Amino acid sequence: xxxxxxxxxxxxxxxxxxxxxxxxxxxxxxxxxxxxxxxxxxxxxxxxxxxxxxxxxxxxxxxxxxxxxxxxxxxxxxxxxxxxxxxxxxxxxxxxxxxxxxxxxxxxxxxxxxxxxxxxxxxxxxxxxxxxxxxxxxxxxx
Amino acid sequence: xxxxxxxxxxxxxxxxxxxxxxxxxxxxxxxxxxxxxxxxxxxxxxxxxxxxxxxxxxxxxxxxxxxxxxxxxxxxxxxxxxxxxxxxxxxxxxxxxxxxxxxxxxxxxxxxxxxxxxxxxxxxxxxxxxxxxxxxxxxxxxxxxxxxxxxxxxxxxxxxxxxxxxxxxx
Numbered sequence: 001x002x003x004x005x006x007x008x009x010x011x012x013x014x015x016x017x018x019x020x021x022x023x024x025x026x027x028x029x030x031x032x033x034x035x036x037x038x039x040x041x042x043x044x045x046x047x048x049x050x051x052x053x054x055x056x057x058x059x060x061x062x063x064x065x066x067x068x069x070x071x072x073x074x075x076x077x078x079x080x081x082x083x084x085x086x087x088x089x090x091x092x093x094x095x096x097x098x099x100x101x102x103x104x105x106x107x108x109x110x111x112x113x114x115x116x117x118x119x120x121x122x123x124x125x126x127x128x129x130x131x132x133x134x135x136x137x138x139x140x141x142x
Numbered sequence: 143x144x145x146x147x148x149x150x151x152x153x154x155x156x157x158x159x160x161x162x163x164x165x166x167x168x169x170x171x172x173x174x175x176x177x178x179x180x181x182x183x184x185x186x187x188x189x190x191x192x193x194x195x196x197x198x199x200x201x202x203x204x205x206x207x208x209x210x211x212x213x214x215x216x217x218x219x220x221x222x223x224x225x226x227x228x229x230x231x232x233x234x235x236x237x238x239x240x241x242x243x244x245x246x247x248x249x250x251x252x253x254x255x256x257x258x259x260x261x262x263x264x265x266x267x268x269x270x271x272x273x274x275x276x277x278x279x280x281x282x283x284x285x286x287x288x289x290x291x292x293x294x295x296x297x298x299x300x301x302x303x304x305x306x307x308x309x310x311x312x
Contacts, residue, residue: 005284006281006282006284007281010277010281010284035277039274041274074274077274081293100282102287106287107291107294110282110287
């Protein structure tokens with residue numbers, strides 16, 4: 001719900017964020033969120049996933065055997081929401097996966113970790129609650 | 143009395159010129175203004191009016207951000223974050239007023255707020271297909287960290303947590 005609220009606030013014009021998309025496209029599974037129109041973006045959400053469980057989430061986007069292969073997608077991602085402790089225990093990042101790492105007192109800090117061209121990139125969104133919508137401009141990948 | 147006298151004179155002039163029953167079409171307000179203020183003043187006034195009518199064409203990204211933040215609150219007043227100067231250009235353009243001393247921005251009226259929110263909705267940020275990472279970062283930055291914290295804390299405890307009735311979840 002929280003992702004849907006934030007996504008609806010972000011997209012505008014002809015674009016809409018739809019939850020649980022799949023049946024209309026003939027897919028066997030339901031993709032968590034789909035941004036329509038010319039964008040065709042798919043977002044799968046996961047919570048502290050690692051190992052086989054995470055592979056299963058990523059495998060759903062597989063063009064040959066994945067559950068979501070019939071959904072037209074220009075871009076896709078598995079957003080894996082994890083705590084800092086969990087990330088320290090499982091630092092591996094898979095393709096298509098974005099780790100959203102929450103840490104600090106009262107989850108006041110959030111970081112992003114993703115794979116880009118085979119290398120791991122880490123970014124930070126510090127003090128997310130105080131900067132709100134302008135936070136995205138402060139991301140710097142290192 | 144001078145001001146009142148000149149107003150009465152202007153009113154009489156308007157009535158004489160524009161409320162003439164021989165006129166085939168009713169007078170338009172622009173026609174009355176042109177008559178009252180003269181051609182030069184009238185043309186500059188109309189140019190300003192056109193500029194105000196389509197302000198979204200000249201809005202910068204920062205101005206849009208502030209407007210979107212201000213419109214996200216329920217009220218037509220908006221508390222400015224400390225050290226934030228982005229709102230000043232909006233005040234200069236007359237889109238919002240600054241309430242001094244309280245550190246608040248105010249729309250001229252609730253109707254202004256409504257019209258601006260409609261315009262923002264129409265001309266708001268449109269993402270290009272190659273801006274997927276930017277979209278995700280923006281969405282993540284908008285997400286309420288307290289809800290995420292509660293969700294992750296519950297998950298790390300095995301998903302079985304009996305929360306208080308006040309949270310609405312048992």
